[in-house]
Amino acid sequence: MQHSASITYSISELAQEFDITARALRFYEDKGLLTPSRQGQTRVFSATDRARLRLILRGKRVGFSLDEIREMIDLESMNSGNSGNSGNSGSPLAYQLSLKRFQTRIEALRQQREDIDDAIAELETGCAWMETRIADLEPSEELKSRARAFEALARARL
Amino acid sequence: MQHSASITYSISELAQEFDITARALRFYEDKGLLTPSRQGQTRVFSATDRARLRLILRGKRVGFSLDEIREMIDLESMNSGNSGNSGNSGSPLAYQLSLKRFQTRIEALRQQREDIDDAIAELETGCAWMETRIADLEPSEELKSRARAFEALARARL
DNA sequence: ATTTTCCTTGACGTTAACGTCAACGTCATA
DNA sequence: TATGACGTTGACGTTAACGTCAAGGAAAAT
Numbered sequence: 001m002q003h004s005a006s007i008t009y010s011i012s013e014l015a016q017e018f019d020i021t022a023r024a025l026r027f028y029e030d031k032g033l034l035t036p037s038r039q040g041q042t043r044v045f046s047a048t049d050r051a052r053l054r055l056i057l058r059g060k061r062v063g064f065s066l067d068e069i070r071e072m073i074d075l076e077s078m079n080s081g082n083s084g085n086s087g088n089s090g091s092p093l094a095y096q097l098s099l100k101r102f103q104t105r106i107e108a109l110r111q112q113r114e115d116i117d118d119a120i121a122e123l124e125t126g127c128a129w130m131e132t133r134i135a136d137l138e139p140s141e142e143l144k145s146r147a148r149a150f151e152a153l154a155r156a157r158l
Numbered sequence: 159m160q161h162s163a164s165i166t167y168s169i170s171e172l173a174q175e176f177d178i179t180a181r182a183l184r185f186y187e188d189k190g191l192l193t194p195s196r197q198g199q200t201r202v203f204s205a206t207d208r209a210r211l212r213l214i215l216r217g218k219r220v221g222f223s224l225d226e227i228r229e230m231i232d233l234e235s236m237n238s239g240n241s242g243n244s245g246n247s248g249s250p251l252a253y254q255l256s257l258k259r260f261q262t263r264i265e266a267l268r269q270q271r272e273d274i275d276d277a278i279a280e281l282e283t284g285c286a287w288m289e290t291r292i293a294d295l296e297p298s299e300e301l302k303s304r305a306r307a308f309e310a311l312a313r314a315r316l
Numbered sequence: 317a318t319t320t321t322c323c324t325t326g327a328c329g330t331t332a333a334c335g336t337c338a339a340c341g342t343c344a345t346a
Numbered sequence: 347t348a349t350g351a352c353g354t355t356g357a358c359g360t361t362a363a364c365g366t367c368a369a370g371g372a373a374a375a376t
Contacts, residue, residue, distance in 0.1 A: 021334080021335080023334065023336085024334065024335095027333070027334060040342090041342095042342095060333095065332075066333075067332090
């Protein structure tokens with residue numbers, strides 16, 4: 001159904017685009033976060049692999065561990081996956097387990113949002129204070145440029 | 159100026175309150191994040207130590223490393239510190255360095271906020287999906303409670 | 317007096333998430 | 347043909363942030 005000429009990426013292409021190393025990509029594959037196809041021995045990443053990588057990196061930025069990210073990805077792929085059974089556990093107990101974990105993580109994320117707002121506020125007051133310190137202690141850029149202009153003039157007079 | 163009977167905390171009190179281990183507190187001291195006073199050999203934590211610990215844990219939750227947190231704390235203490243000089247570097251170059259770092263961190267935090275919102279959204283759809291799965295696969299709680307009621311009735315008949 | 321309980325300082329172990337290096341294949345190009 | 351550029355798989359190294367003993371001091375309860 002999919003015409004054969006889809007966009008693909010080499011490992012270093014993806015690495016460069018997302019500013020990570022090839023080692024990291026191989027590591028994510030080892031951990032089951034990515035499953036690129038092979039052409040011979042060489043990895044070939046598809047557009048969906050790329051999208052998944054996006055998810056991974058976003059997950060990392062918000063503090064998820066790779067194991068947690070894998071769990072999320074697994075459920076995502078089951079979600080949008082085929083309608084039938086694909087050999088997974090599928091037990092409602094497992095769902096309830098994951099559900100609990102997800103819900104607590106959502107709570108943690110809300111808390112984290114507040115913490116981030118607080119941290120931003122603190123860092124901003126810190127920045128403001130440092131700016132006043134710099135302005136107090138340092139001969140201002142204006143003075144410096146005047147000094148340079150004066151030097152130039154003096155050299156010209158010689 | 160401070161009346162001598164201030165509130166103090168033992169290491170395990172603080173550990174219990176913030177749900178961390180005493181080892182972590184000692185570790186933070188080793189790293190220069192906390193500087194509790196001593197009574198003999200035993201650590202005695204003040205209210206300001208407690209507040210600082212709050213800052214540390216909040217910093218950790220938003221993804222700061224302990225080194226970064228120490229940098230922030232150092233500047234905070236210089237900020238609200240004494241008016242004179244306290245043997246610190248105080249060079250404007252150092253300030254500009256830290257200022258840059260703080261500003262980039264603020265940018266990262268804003269990005270992080272967006273990422274968190276996205277992650278919350280995704281996790282919520284994940285939860286919703288799992289809830290439908292559970293509802294589909296599991297005999298509902300309503301059925302369960304009806305079964306319990308029936309059992310109770312049956313026992314009463316005996 | 318002795319047993320708990322809480323504290324201390326080392327010192328080594330652990331986990332996550334890669335970094336780094338070695339040794340090797342393979343293709344395009346000079 | 348040989349010389350890079352890019353890819354592969356191990357295997358070991360590294361850093362952060364503690365965990366986990368071991369060995370012992372001091373105070374409080376039995």
